Amino acid sequence: MRRLLATIGAVLLVTSMAACGSDSSDSGSSAAPKETTITVFAAASLKGTFTEIGKQFEAANEGVTVKFNFAGSSDLVAQIQQGAPADVFASADTKNMDKATADQLVEGTPANVARNTLEIATPPDNPADVDELSDLGDSKVKVVLCAPEVPCGSAAKSVEDVSGVDIKPVSEEQSVTDVLNKVINGEADAGLVYVTDVKAAGDKVKGVEFPESSKVVNTYPIAALTGSKSPEVAKNFAAYVTGAKGQAVLAAAGFAKP
Incomplete structure (x- = not known):
């Protein structure tokens, strides 16, 4: 009987300690968000809007930093083809996105985000x-x-x-x-x-x-890239651009809906 009571007491003690240790509200501690940086290659004409969208995305995703490389779409796709580290590609036309897709550099199917004239x-x-x-x-x-x-x-x-x-x-x-x-x-x-x-x-x-x-209307597609080291964050950024908040920024700048 003494042995049984000792065993029960030990179990109760361990359970109590585990419960105390798991109550982060008492200690005020929580797991820190993982620091992640993604690099977005985007057409030069997207500089103003994507800079704003990047700030919004960072604010909504603690621990995430968005860096940009803005240039002509043909230069950007050439850099990606040559192995430049990038997580997302946004082109000012479908032609250059098709080049990246043909070389299997694009994850999934590109989504159209805007039109421009x-x-x-x-x-x-x-x-x-x-x-x-x-x-x-x-x-x-x-x-x-x-x-x-x-x-x-x-x-x-x-x-x-x-x-x-x-x-x-x-x-x-x-x-x-x-x-x-x-x-x-x-x-x-x-x-x-x-x-x-x-x-x-x-x-x-x-x-x-x-x-x-x-x-003559240019359609702008966006896609996460297969070479991304943070594929989920890259996909989330592309989805943010096509979502309501990203579209609002593009519309305010004069872009037409895709």
């Missing part, structure tokens, strides 16, 4: 009096475009094809940001950029809309 940007005083797309075909007007392999350059070529306007650019840039900066700095009379870029630039440029732009 082109607009003419000129310096605020519009020195060349650009009023419509056909004005860009005048050899006296210094026009800057994105290079053909870049999504905004491919879109510009399509606009030329549907309109019949032959544009002879003074330079071709590797990102839409570079085109916009040349216009802002007075190095060009006009440039073809996205509607969202004109809006983001504010009074630094004047936007000139043209009806032909509606015939």
Whole structure:
């Protein structure tokens, strides 16, 4: 009987100690969140919106840091193909995302997050009096475009094809940001950029809309990458961009729904 009572007492003691040790509310301690950093490769035209979305995502996910690499989509996919460490890819067109998918670098199926169209940007005083797309075909007007392999350059070529306007650019840039900066700095009379870029630039440029732009629409896809070391966080970020909060940020910047 004494042996049985001793055994019962020992069990009760261990159970009591375990219960005390598991009550984190008394001690005020809790498991610290795991520190995780993901790198998002995103098209240059997404810089403003994705920077904001990244801050929101970090605030909603304690311990997570989002780093970005913004550049032309063709440059980004080339870097990913060459083994650059990245967790998420957001392209300004489906063509470059298709390249990553074909090389089995994309996890699952890319999701479309936004659409964008082109607009003419000129310096605020519009020195060349650009009023419509056909004005860009005048050899006296210094026009800057994105290079053909870049999504905004491919879109510009399509606009030329549907309109019949032959544009002879003074330079071709590797990102839409570079085109916009040349216009802002007075190095060009006009440039073809996205509607969202004109809006983001504010009074630094004047936007000139043209009806032909509606015939050429760029769709932006996003996907987590197979090389990600934090695949779940990468998928969650992509889902956040396609979710209500991410879409709200994109819509406020002038992007159209996918």
